[in-house]
Amino acid sequence: MKGEDGAINGFISYVLEDQACEIISLDSVFENKGIGTAFLNQVARTAKEKGCHRMKLVTTNDNLHAMGFYQKRGYPFY
Template identity: 50%
Template sequence: MELIKIDKGLRKAVTAAITETWGSSIIITRGKIHNTDELDGYVAMEKDSLIGIITYYIYNLECEVISLDSFKENRGVGTSLLNTVINDAKVNNCRRIFLITTNDNTSAMRFYQKRGFDFAAMYHNAIEKSRELKPQIPQNGFEGIPIKHEIEFELVLK
Protein backbone atom coordinates (compact mmCIF):
# COMPACT_ATOMS: atom_id res chain seq x y z
CA MET A 1 0.00 0.00 0.00
CA GLU A 2 1.26 3.44 -0.94
CA LEU A 3 -0.10 6.70 0.51
CA ILE A 4 -0.08 9.64 -1.91
CA LYS A 5 -1.07 13.26 -1.30
CA ILE A 6 -4.06 14.23 -3.43
CA ASP A 7 -2.98 16.39 -6.37
CA LYS A 8 -4.57 17.54 -9.62
CA GLY A 9 -3.77 14.23 -11.27
CA LEU A 10 -5.70 12.29 -8.63
CA ARG A 11 -8.52 14.76 -8.07
CA LYS A 12 -10.91 13.36 -10.71
CA ALA A 13 -10.66 9.79 -9.38
CA VAL A 14 -11.02 11.01 -5.79
CA THR A 15 -14.10 13.08 -6.63
CA ALA A 16 -15.69 10.14 -8.45
CA ALA A 17 -15.06 7.78 -5.53
CA ILE A 18 -16.36 10.23 -2.94
CA THR A 19 -19.44 10.98 -5.05
CA GLU A 20 -20.18 7.27 -5.36
CA THR A 21 -19.75 6.69 -1.62
CA TRP A 22 -21.31 9.88 -0.22
CA GLY A 23 -23.91 10.74 -2.89
CA SER A 24 -22.03 13.88 -4.00
CA SER A 25 -18.66 15.54 -3.56
CA ILE A 26 -20.24 17.80 -0.92
CA ILE A 27 -20.06 16.77 2.74
CA ILE A 28 -21.86 18.66 5.49
CA THR A 29 -20.55 18.93 9.06
CA ARG A 30 -22.08 21.20 11.68
CA GLY A 31 -24.08 23.01 9.00
CA LYS A 32 -20.98 23.81 6.97
CA ILE A 33 -20.60 22.76 3.34
CA HIS A 34 -17.28 21.11 2.49
CA ASN A 35 -16.45 20.61 -1.17
CA THR A 36 -14.11 17.64 -1.21
CA ASP A 37 -12.85 18.80 -4.63
CA GLU A 38 -10.99 21.56 -2.76
CA LEU A 39 -9.73 19.74 0.34
CA ASP A 40 -6.30 18.42 1.17
CA GLY A 41 -6.03 14.71 1.58
CA TYR A 42 -4.37 11.43 0.78
CA VAL A 43 -5.22 8.33 -1.16
CA ALA A 44 -4.12 4.79 -0.45
CA MET A 45 -3.13 2.93 -3.60
CA GLU A 46 -2.42 -0.73 -4.18
CA LYS A 47 -1.32 -1.92 -7.63
CA ASP A 48 -2.84 1.15 -9.32
CA SER A 49 -6.14 0.66 -7.48
CA LEU A 50 -7.61 3.27 -5.16
CA ILE A 51 -8.24 1.50 -1.84
CA GLY A 52 -8.77 4.46 0.50
CA ILE A 53 -9.25 8.23 0.74
CA ILE A 54 -9.03 10.78 3.53
CA THR A 55 -9.84 14.49 3.19
CA TYR A 56 -9.28 17.17 5.78
CA TYR A 57 -8.56 20.81 6.38
CA ILE A 58 -6.64 22.78 8.94
CA TYR A 59 -7.78 26.11 10.40
CA ASN A 60 -7.23 27.94 13.69
CA LEU A 61 -4.76 25.28 14.85
CA GLU A 62 -7.39 22.57 14.48
CA CYS A 63 -7.59 19.80 11.91
CA GLU A 64 -10.98 18.47 10.84
CA VAL A 65 -11.18 15.15 9.05
CA ILE A 66 -14.01 15.56 6.55
CA SER A 67 -14.08 12.09 5.02
CA LEU A 68 -12.35 8.78 5.52
CA ASP A 69 -13.12 5.83 3.28
CA SER A 70 -11.45 2.45 3.20
CA PHE A 71 -12.42 0.27 0.27
CA LYS A 72 -10.45 -2.69 1.69
CA GLU A 73 -11.69 -3.25 5.22
CA ASN A 74 -9.56 -4.62 8.07
CA ARG A 75 -6.25 -4.16 6.26
CA GLY A 76 -4.97 -1.02 7.97
CA VAL A 77 -5.98 1.34 5.16
CA GLY A 78 -8.08 3.68 7.32
CA THR A 79 -5.57 3.62 10.16
CA SER A 80 -2.67 4.44 7.83
CA LEU A 81 -4.57 7.33 6.25
CA LEU A 82 -5.68 8.68 9.64
CA ASN A 83 -2.16 8.46 11.08
CA THR A 84 -0.80 10.40 8.11
CA VAL A 85 -3.28 13.23 8.74
CA ILE A 86 -2.53 13.16 12.48
CA ASN A 87 1.15 13.67 11.58
CA ASP A 88 0.23 16.58 9.27
CA ALA A 89 -1.79 18.13 12.09
CA LYS A 90 1.17 17.83 14.46
CA VAL A 91 3.55 19.38 11.90
CA ASN A 92 1.09 22.27 11.57
CA ASN A 93 1.01 22.72 15.37
CA CYS A 94 -2.67 21.82 15.65
CA ARG A 95 -3.96 21.49 19.18
CA ARG A 96 -6.48 18.83 18.18
CA ILE A 97 -7.83 16.75 15.33
CA PHE A 98 -11.57 16.18 15.19
CA LEU A 99 -14.32 14.79 13.00
CA ILE A 100 -18.05 14.42 12.79
CA THR A 101 -19.90 11.16 12.22
CA THR A 102 -23.57 10.33 12.37
CA ASN A 103 -25.37 8.37 15.07
CA ASP A 104 -25.91 5.35 12.79
CA ASN A 105 -22.21 4.85 12.06
CA THR A 106 -21.36 2.58 14.96
CA SER A 107 -18.38 1.05 13.13
CA ALA A 108 -16.82 4.52 12.79
CA MET A 109 -17.41 5.15 16.49
CA ARG A 110 -15.55 1.95 17.35
CA PHE A 111 -12.78 2.71 14.84
CA TYR A 112 -12.02 6.19 16.19
CA GLN A 113 -12.21 5.21 19.86
CA LYS A 114 -9.76 2.35 19.28
CA ARG A 115 -7.35 4.94 17.83
CA GLY A 116 -7.45 7.26 20.84
CA PHE A 117 -10.28 9.59 19.84
CA ASP A 118 -12.87 10.53 22.45
CA PHE A 119 -16.45 11.80 22.32
CA ALA A 120 -16.34 15.60 22.31
CA ALA A 121 -19.96 16.53 21.59
CA MET A 122 -23.31 15.36 20.30
CA TYR A 123 -25.41 17.65 18.14
CA HIS A 124 -29.02 16.61 18.55
CA ASN A 125 -31.09 16.50 15.33
CA ALA A 126 -28.30 18.27 13.39
CA ILE A 127 -28.94 16.15 10.31
CA GLU A 128 -32.25 17.96 9.71
CA LYS A 129 -30.29 21.12 8.84
CA SER A 130 -27.75 19.11 6.85
CA ARG A 131 -30.53 17.65 4.69
CA GLU A 132 -31.60 21.19 3.79
CA LEU A 133 -28.11 21.70 2.33
CA LYS A 134 -27.67 18.17 0.97
CA PRO A 135 -30.98 16.40 0.25
CA GLN A 136 -29.10 13.20 -0.75
CA ILE A 137 -28.58 12.32 2.93
CA PRO A 138 -30.81 9.28 3.47
CA GLN A 139 -33.31 9.02 6.29
CA ASN A 140 -31.88 5.69 7.44
CA GLY A 141 -28.29 4.56 7.53
CA PHE A 142 -26.34 1.53 8.63
CA GLU A 143 -28.50 -1.37 9.80
CA GLY A 144 -31.63 0.73 9.23
CA ILE A 145 -30.81 3.17 12.02
CA PRO A 146 -32.48 6.58 11.48
CA ILE A 147 -29.81 9.21 10.77
CA LYS A 148 -30.54 12.13 13.11
CA HIS A 149 -27.53 13.33 15.08
CA GLU A 150 -23.94 14.38 14.55
CA ILE A 151 -21.34 13.05 16.96
CA GLU A 152 -17.98 14.80 17.30
CA PHE A 153 -14.84 12.87 18.15
CA GLU A 154 -11.51 14.47 18.96
CA LEU A 155 -7.91 13.60 19.61
CA VAL A 156 -6.17 16.27 21.66
CA LEU A 157 -2.62 16.81 20.39
CA LYS A 158 -1.38 19.54 22.75
Protein backbone atom coordinates in the same frame (compact mmCIF):
# COMPACT_ATOMS: atom_id res chain seq x y z
CA MET B 1 -3.86 5.89 -1.11
CA LYS B 2 -2.84 3.49 -3.84
CA GLY B 3 -2.13 -0.19 -3.44
CA GLU B 4 0.72 -2.16 -4.93
CA ASP B 5 -1.24 -2.59 -8.15
CA GLY B 6 -1.77 1.19 -8.46
CA ALA B 7 -5.49 1.01 -7.68
CA ILE B 8 -6.92 3.52 -5.23
CA ASN B 9 -7.64 1.78 -1.89
CA GLY B 10 -9.21 4.65 -0.01
CA PHE B 11 -9.64 8.34 0.56
CA ILE B 12 -9.48 10.80 3.45
CA SER B 13 -10.42 14.46 3.40
CA TYR B 14 -9.54 16.93 6.12
CA VAL B 15 -9.20 20.64 6.84
CA LEU B 16 -6.39 22.37 8.73
CA GLU B 17 -7.58 25.63 10.30
CA ASP B 18 -6.79 27.70 13.40
CA GLN B 19 -4.39 25.14 14.90
CA ALA B 20 -7.00 22.39 14.51
CA CYS B 21 -7.46 19.55 12.09
CA GLU B 22 -10.93 18.30 11.24
CA ILE B 23 -11.36 15.00 9.45
CA ILE B 24 -14.28 15.35 7.07
CA SER B 25 -14.50 11.88 5.58
CA LEU B 26 -12.64 8.60 5.55
CA ASP B 27 -13.33 5.65 3.30
CA SER B 28 -11.35 2.54 2.41
CA VAL B 29 -12.13 -0.10 -0.17
CA PHE B 30 -10.99 -2.95 2.07
CA GLU B 31 -11.61 -3.30 5.80
CA ASN B 32 -9.18 -4.66 8.38
CA LYS B 33 -6.13 -4.03 6.19
CA GLY B 34 -4.82 -0.98 8.09
CA ILE B 35 -5.78 1.50 5.37
CA GLY B 36 -7.98 3.71 7.56
CA THR B 37 -5.45 3.64 10.39
CA ALA B 38 -2.67 4.60 7.98
CA PHE B 39 -4.76 7.54 6.78
CA LEU B 40 -5.42 8.72 10.34
CA ASN B 41 -1.76 8.42 11.29
CA GLN B 42 -0.60 10.36 8.23
CA VAL B 43 -3.13 13.14 8.81
CA ALA B 44 -2.08 13.35 12.47
CA ARG B 45 1.58 13.70 11.41
CA THR B 46 0.71 16.35 8.83
CA ALA B 47 -1.43 18.25 11.33
CA LYS B 48 1.36 18.22 13.91
CA GLU B 49 3.88 19.45 11.32
CA LYS B 50 1.51 22.32 10.47
CA GLY B 51 1.19 23.33 14.13
CA CYS B 52 -2.24 21.91 14.87
CA HIS B 53 -2.95 21.21 18.52
CA ARG B 54 -6.34 19.54 18.16
CA MET B 55 -7.78 16.76 16.03
CA LYS B 56 -11.53 16.48 15.62
CA LEU B 57 -14.04 14.58 13.54
CA VAL B 58 -17.77 14.35 13.18
CA THR B 59 -19.89 11.27 12.62
CA THR B 60 -23.50 10.44 13.32
CA ASN B 61 -24.57 8.63 16.47
CA ASP B 62 -26.09 5.82 14.42
CA ASN B 63 -22.83 5.07 12.57
CA LEU B 64 -21.67 2.57 15.18
CA HIS B 65 -19.08 1.05 12.86
CA ALA B 66 -17.32 4.40 12.40
CA MET B 67 -17.64 5.26 16.08
CA GLY B 68 -16.03 1.95 17.06
CA PHE B 69 -13.24 2.46 14.53
CA TYR B 70 -12.38 5.93 15.86
CA GLN B 71 -12.76 5.00 19.53
CA LYS B 72 -10.42 2.03 19.09
CA ARG B 73 -7.83 4.53 17.86
CA GLY B 74 -8.24 6.87 20.81
CA TYR B 75 -10.74 9.42 19.48
CA PRO B 76 -13.25 10.26 22.23
CA PHE B 77 -16.88 11.21 21.64
CA TYR B 78 -18.67 14.05 23.40
